[in-house]
Amino acid sequence: MNFFSRRNQILLKELVKTDFKLRYQGSLIGYLWSILKPVMLFVIMYLVFVRFLRFGSAVPHFAVALLLALTLWNFFAETTNMGMLSVVSRGDLLRKISFSKPIIIFSVVANALINLLISLVVVVIFSFLNGIHMSWNVIFVLPLLVELVLFATGIAFILATIFVKFRDLGPIWEVGMQAGLYGTPIIYPIIQVSQTHPTIAKILMLNPMAQIVQDMRYILTFSNNTNPTLWQMTDKPYLIIIPYLIPFIIFGIGLWIFTKNSSKFAEII
Amino acid sequence: MNDNIAVKIDHVSKFFHLPTEATNSLRTTLVNRLRGIKGYKEQHVLKDIDFTVEKGDFFGIVGRNGSGKSTLLKIISQIYTPEKGNVIVNGKLVSFIELGVGFNPELTGKENVYLNGAMLGFSREEISDMYDEIVDFAELEEFMNQKLKNYSSGMQVRLAFSVAIKARGDVLVLDEVLAVGDESFQRKCNDYFLERKKSGKTTILVTHDMGAAKKYCNKAILIENGLIKVSGDVNDVANQYSLDNLQTEVTARSDLEIDVKEEWIENLEVNFINQQKITPNDEVKFEVSYDVKKDTETYIAFSLTDVDRNIWIYNDNSLDYLTKGKGHNRAIYTCKLDQVNNLKLKLQVSIRNKRDEMIAFADEKVILINRNDISDDDKSAQDSATGLIQRNGSWEFE
Helix, strand or coil: CCCCCHHHHHHHHHHHHHHHHHHCCCCCCHHHHHHHHHHHHHHHHHHHHHHHCCCCCCCCCHHHHHHHHHHHHHHHHHHHHHHHHHHHHCHHHHCCCCCCCHHHHHHHHHHHHHHHHHHHHHHHHHHHHCCCCCCHHHHHHHHHHHHHHHHHHHHHHHHHHHHHHCCCHHHHHHHHHHHHHHHCCCCCCCHHHHCCCHHHHHHHHCCHHHHHHHHHHHHCCCCHHHCCCHHHHCCCHHHHHHHHHHHHHHHHHHHHHHHHHHCCHHHHC | CCCCEEEEEEEEEEEEEEECCCCCCHHHHHHHHHHCCCCEEEEEEEEEEEEEEECCCEEEEEECCCCCHHHHHHHHCCCCCCCEEEEEECCCEEEECCCCCCCCCCCEHHHHHHHHHHHHCCCHHHHHHHHHHHHHHHCCHHHCCCEHHHCCHHHHHHHHHHHHHHCCCCEEEEECCCCCCCHHHHHHHHHHHHHHHHHCCEEEEEECCHHHHHHHCCEEEEEECCEEEEEEEHHHHHHHHHHHHHHHHHHHHCCCCCCCCHHHEEEEEEEECCCCEECCCCEEEEEEEEEECCCCCEEEEEEEEECCCCEEEEEEECHHHCECCCEEEEEEEEEECCCECCEEEEEEEEEEECCCCEEEECCCEEEEECCCCCCCCCHHHHHHCCCCECCCCCCCCC
């Protein structure tokens, strides 16, 4: 199957456009919400964790690091949650028109990506306000974003396929995401774990989301060794490579499972 | 592949897994799995369907509810994949299946047309080219910038239908569309179909309406229980379909039977020797056989009732040939109904004894009489053929 055929390109473009248009349909300030929402969520997290609970007080610029990680996590959550529901919610369409099914997932990812990019602009503005000076290293954000997108898309493929048959996955994934949020060094700095339980910290860092978050934080130069990445925590290359490989494997498996089952979607829904 | 083929359905079979248990809980699933119960049964919807639609055909698919024609349509549209066999579609296929082709109520009519077009595989430029035609056909000019949720249901269907038929696909697939819109819109659709038939574009139409099938289609198939029953000429298909429907209708009605003295007669059977579908020039010929169990005199009485008008058209009996004593009886009856026009008849055969009491009923049978000697363009003959009896008068103008 050719995902990049002209027909699929047209369809993807239209679906993304429609979703974007519909997202804030009927709201007064419209697209502004895609900036306001992360900012407001950040303010809450900031007040709770940085001001009152004093997480990451040893880490410089932890507020910005928190905002960055939250932004990345929101993208992951949005892609997987919406991706999981997307095939079922387009059920009426699937039963009427034949089109390339992966496009459904790709349109969800594209929309989440648009949101992520908007939010990242907010992050950059905040980091300037916080007095962070960025170097050309920032360019490495791009491959990390690719890794993030592949990981989230792969999981969305798997979830969407299973969700068609087993709707139980809805609440399960909700709980899973909650666990993931606390299992990833987002609201707390990884040193808080590694100081007392270095092995557990390393295991946590094998999670691609943790690795992406820490690498991003490193690249945007507001951490140095105070908020270390996996390759700063260990020197075993076979350990370091694991979180970088997982997204590619997950994406491959996800795409394979999805395309293998997609011909039956119309019947099952 | 032959260039002239638009759609080729190559020995297609399709089954669904239907759950047998009403519950879908984990516990029952596990228990059933342990017991070796599969928890579903295979429903064979289509069995070895094989036909080709050539370019320029107006192809009809007819069949009763649940015969598998919509499934077949979804297979042609590549929404379902068949378990066995192949579907080859030559060119771009545009389908209109079920009413309202996945429109989004929050988008305006115009946005929906573009989205729908993209779904069907058309670019924005291509849709812009046909946009005016679509809106024009749907007669919704002033509503195109309204959200779809403010449309009436009829307007939505009209728009969806217009997109389907005005989209420049190579093969158009339509499911039960002849009830779309109000009278004037239907007339417009009728004109469009007739024009399309002449234009040489390929169309596949699923319908219950035999009048429509005869009017538009040049070829057709009749599907029954997932098998092709009749294939080829649209008139054969339509007549067979009408006959089948009549048969079930009549059988359903005859369920309300009167209590009969069963013990007198056994094995009463009525069988046609001639076709059940005939023209007025053919003979009606059937055989009645039965066993008399007790010593009595019997005769056969039957009636041919017009199903539509519910009147006796033709009755006869064998009162002059009374049977005597016990034993097997068999008789063949022949007659001709050459004075009538198109008729749907039911044949009710009963056995009576000497005191004119009915002692046995046979299952009702149907006969379909269709005239085939009127040409399509002879309007006078066609009009006169709507009566019960064939015309035989003459005009004298002064």
